[in-house]
Amino acid sequence: MATDVSTSVVTSLSLATLTAVVASVSCCRMHRHCNGEGTCVGIDDGWCSFRNVVSPLGYRLYNMSADTALLETLERGVCSWGERQSAIDGKVTCVRQRSFPDALNTEIMQADASPYHRKYCGKWMDCVRGVAMKYWSLYDTEDVANDVTHAVYSKYHVRNGVSNVGMFHGACVRMELTLSANAASQLAYVYLTSQLLPPQNERDVLSNVGMLSSYFCDAPAVIGVTFHTNPGQGLRLNVSEGTYRSTTEMIRTMYANGASRQAMRDAETMAESIRSSRSWTVSKDDVNAFIEGSVIGSSMEGRTTGILPHGLELRRLAQFIDAMRIHGVEFAHSYVLGLAALCVETVRSLISGDDAVLGAAHPLNDDGLDMFNEEAHTASLGRLPTRRDGERVEAITPQRMLEASSTGLSTLRRHGRVTRARSNRVIERCNRATAMLFADELDKDAFDILVPRPLYDKIQTMDAQIREAVRTSMLGRFVSPLLSNPGRAADLVNASRLRVAGAPRDSWGGRGAAAVAPMFDSDDGAYVMLLKQAKGVYEDRLGLVVAGASMEQFPPLMSPLARNGYMLYLHGVAMLLPGILVPPFASARYDDDSLYSRIGYVIAHEYAHITAGVPWNQFEAMQYLEELGYPPSEHYEAIADITAVSALLDAGLVDRDTLCASVSQLWCASSSLLNSIFVEKIPDGSGSHPPANSRGDRLCAFIYKNYE
Numbered sequence: 001m002a003t004d005v006s007t008s009v010v011t012s013l014s015l016a017t018l019t020a021v022v023a024s025v026s027c028c029r030m031h032r033h034c035n036g037e038g039t040c041v042g043i044d045d046g047w048c049s050f051r052n053v054v055s056p057l058g059y060r061l062y063n064m065s066a067d068t069a070l071l072e073t074l075e076r077g078v079c080s081w082g083e084r085q086s087a088i089d090g091k092v093t094c095v096r097q098r099s100f101p102d103a104l105n106t107e108i109m110q111a112d113a114s115p116y117h118r119k120y121c122g123k124w125m126d127c128v129r130g131v132a133m134k135y136w137s138l139y140d141t142e143d144v145a146n147d148v149t150h151a152v153y154s155k156y157h158v159r160n161g162v163s164n165v166g167m168f169h170g171a172c173v174r175m176e177l178t179l180s181a182n183a184a185s186q187l188a189y190v191y192l193t194s195q196l197l198p199p200q201n202e203r204d205v206l207s208n209v210g211m212l213s214s215y216f217c218d219a220p221a222v223i224g225v226t227f228h229t230n231p232g233q234g235l236r237l238n239v240s241e242g243t244y245r246s247t248t249e250m251i252r253t254m255y256a257n258g259a260s261r262q263a264m265r266d267a268e269t270m271a272e273s274i275r276s277s278r279s280w281t282v283s284k285d286d287v288n289a290f291i292e293g294s295v296i297g298s299s300m301e302g303r304t305t306g307i308l309p310h311g312l313e314l315r316r317l318a319q320f321i322d323a324m325r326i327h328g329v330e331f332a333h334s335y336v337l338g339l340a341a342l343c344v345e346t347v348r349s350l351i352s353g354d355d356a357v358l359g360a361a362h363p364l365n366d367d368g369l370d371m372f373n374e375e376a377h378t379a380s381l382g383r384l385p386t387r388r389d390g391e392r393v394e395a396i397t398p399q400r401m402l403e404a405s406s407t408g409l410s411t412l413r414r415h416g417r418v419t420r421a422r423s424n425r426v427i428e429r430c431n432r433a434t435a436m437l438f439a440d441e442l443d444k445d446a447f448d449i450l451v452p453r454p455l456y457d458k459i460q461t462m463d464a465q466i467r468e469a470v471r472t473s474m475l476g477r478f479v480s481p482l483l484s485n486p487g488r489a490a491d492l493v494n495a496s497r498l499r500v501a502g503a504p505r506d507s508w509g510g511r512g513a514a515a516v517a518p519m520f521d522s523d524d525g526a527y528v529m530l531l532k533q534a535k536g537v538y539e540d541r542l543g544l545v546v547a548g549a550s551m552e553q554f555p556p557l558m559s560p561l562a563r564n565g566y567m568l569y570l571h572g573v574a575m576l577l578p579g580i581l582v583p584p585f586a587s588a589r590y591d592d593d594s595l596y597s598r599i600g601y602v603i604a605h606e607y608a609h610i611t612a613g614v615p616w617n618q619f620e621a622m623q624y625l626e627e628l629g630y631p632p633s634e635h636y637e638a639i640a641d642i643t644a645v646s647a648l649l650d651a652g653l654v655d656r657d658t659l660c661a662s663v664s665q666l667w668c669a670s671s672s673l674l675n676s677i678f679v680e681k682i683p684d685g686s687g688s689h690p691p692a693n694s695r696g697d698r699l700c701a702f703i704y705k706n707y708e
């Protein structure tokens with residue numbers, strides 16, 4: 001029996017692969033054919049795209065094309081189903097086909113196919129099989145992000161711009177054009193080390209390490225912000241494990257920045273001792289000195305006592321202190337100078353994209369760092385790096401918030417590789433660095449470009465209806481049996497609030513607290529400005545903790561250009577990033593059905609994440625969700641998905657066919673030939689979110705089983 005099963009699995013896998021190959025081949029055949037005939041030229045995108053070479057006869061045909069179908073075929077040309085040819089930067093580019101007022105793209109469908117994801121996306125899936133997996137709803141995220149940054153930064157070409165972003169951008173371009181990076185880097189090293197206290201005792205040295213940490217430099221420990229698991233309390237300070245960098249790297253960057261020979265030798269001795277130390281814990285006083293050092297000279301000086309974190313098991317800080325006790329304060333200070341030199345080098349690589357000087361950083365928690373392959377634009381200081389493609393709209397845990405607030409400079413640097421590969425132009429490099437460091441400013445710009453006022457107003461109306469629908473569904477037939485106290489969950493949804501990153505401060509979705517920008521001097525180089533900006537981000541975040549601000553006041557945890565949203569489920573704060581308020585999730589031109597079944601579904605899903613913070617009837621919940629096809633690792637996401645669709649349907653906000661079609665298209669993904677075996681055929685079971693394609697299929701099955 002077991003043999004039969006495995007044989008049939010192998011057979012179906014082979015069949016799937018064969019089908020995939022055939023489909024891909026048939027999509028590429030036209031390309032090869034026209035290339036051979038000399039009627040088209042290839043587009044170097046790793047797939048089979050090509051560009052027509054149109055003969056005079058062809059142009060005659062264009063002029064005669066009066067009927068829509070023919071026009072569509074001509075406009076689609078070499079692009080896949082669901083895309084249209086366009087010219088961007090003088091190059092023929094395939095862009096997402098506009099479909100409105102009905103957002104459903106019928107062209108990519110294979111109406112008579114099953115399962116649902118093939119029915120709603122089959123033609124597109126077969127046509128775009130490439131190297132990496134692509135979601136229909138997400139594949140152009142990075143392109144849109146590029147368009148937005150270009151639009152945003154074009155305004156900084158205005159001479160004598162006085163905003164901080166404009167000043168940095170100008171300094172960056174100037175530096176790159178005049179090849180003065182070395183001089184700017186020296187300036188940054190002098191600036192950073194001038195912030196350090198003259199080391200008279202151990203406390204001063206610890207204070208200096210704290211100071212570097214406040215610039216988001218790599219240090220033995222990291223200060224971040226997270227939140228209390230107790231819903232009554234909000235933001236809280238956290239100190240976590242820092243990062244090691246190689247000694248060779250440290251010595252090399254010290255040399256580059258003009259450190260003395262003695263200092264380099266001392267730093268090397270310290271580094272050896274640190275590595276051989278067996279210490280694990282630090283004292284409360286040590287941590288206190290470290291934290292206080294990070295706020296010296298700011299308005300928070302003297303106000304951080306009493307906000308100490310709980311755990312004092314900070315191995316790297318303990319090892320550093322251990323080594324300091326062996327070799328003395330002078331040696332320890334030299335090591336701190338080494339950290340400063342490394343930090344300046346990291347800042348430098350953020351613009352150059354060059355990582356040749358720097359070896360790999362070794363963060364203790366590798367868990368948060370498996371996501372550096374996509375969406376380079378979504379990396380910004382103090383915000384979450386992008387997760388895997390399908391992991392959207394998550395319930396944010398205190399650990400994830402900590403990962404966001406402690407995303408430091410060297411984490412951003414790892415994106416440098418992507419930067420370098422894609423852009424070797426000065427402007428683009430400076431754009432990218434600006435996006436990484438000035439995310440709070442970019443929130444507003446991204447919102448202004450991507451979210452027209454009518455759409456924002458519409459979402460306000462939808463928000464109230466959807467929150468009420470989700471509140472009701474907590475008490476309804478599907479969700480209430482799964483929860484220990486459905487009434488409590490309903491109350492929590494009712495008390496939750498939706499925010500939109502970058503929305504005007506006085507509007508319904510905007511931030512309340514004003515952000516304070518750092519002061520730039522006219523003779524600061526680009527690197528000094530980046531350091532000051534990093535410090536500004538740190539002081540903004542920590543200032544909210546010290547002031548006891550509510551969770552709602554905290555800046556977004558993701559880049560505004562991320563096509564994503566999230567829910568701080570213990571505190572009822574849901575967030576949409578402007579990057580998701582675009583097709584196929586939202587558009588001011590969409591009709592109500594399209595809006596409610598797309599961005600409406602996302603909002604409902606966010607509110608439904610309240611369920612991640614309340615007790616469940618474990619047995620009933622496990623059984624029910626597994627019957628619907630969800631493995632245990634996906635249960636938090638599954639219950640949010642089920643709640644969202646039932647809330648929308650029960651409230652009569654959308655009909656079942658529209659909803660199934662929409663979620664199918666949002667979560668369908670094409671895959672590489674290899675992925676088609678591992679992703680499409682075998683349920684994932686390892687991720688927090690249901691896998692591509694199955695996600696929509698399971699929701700449609702739920703919908704048609706329970707709704708007439």
Ligand SMILES: [Zn+2]
Nearest residue numbers: 392393394395
């Ligand atoms: Zn989710």
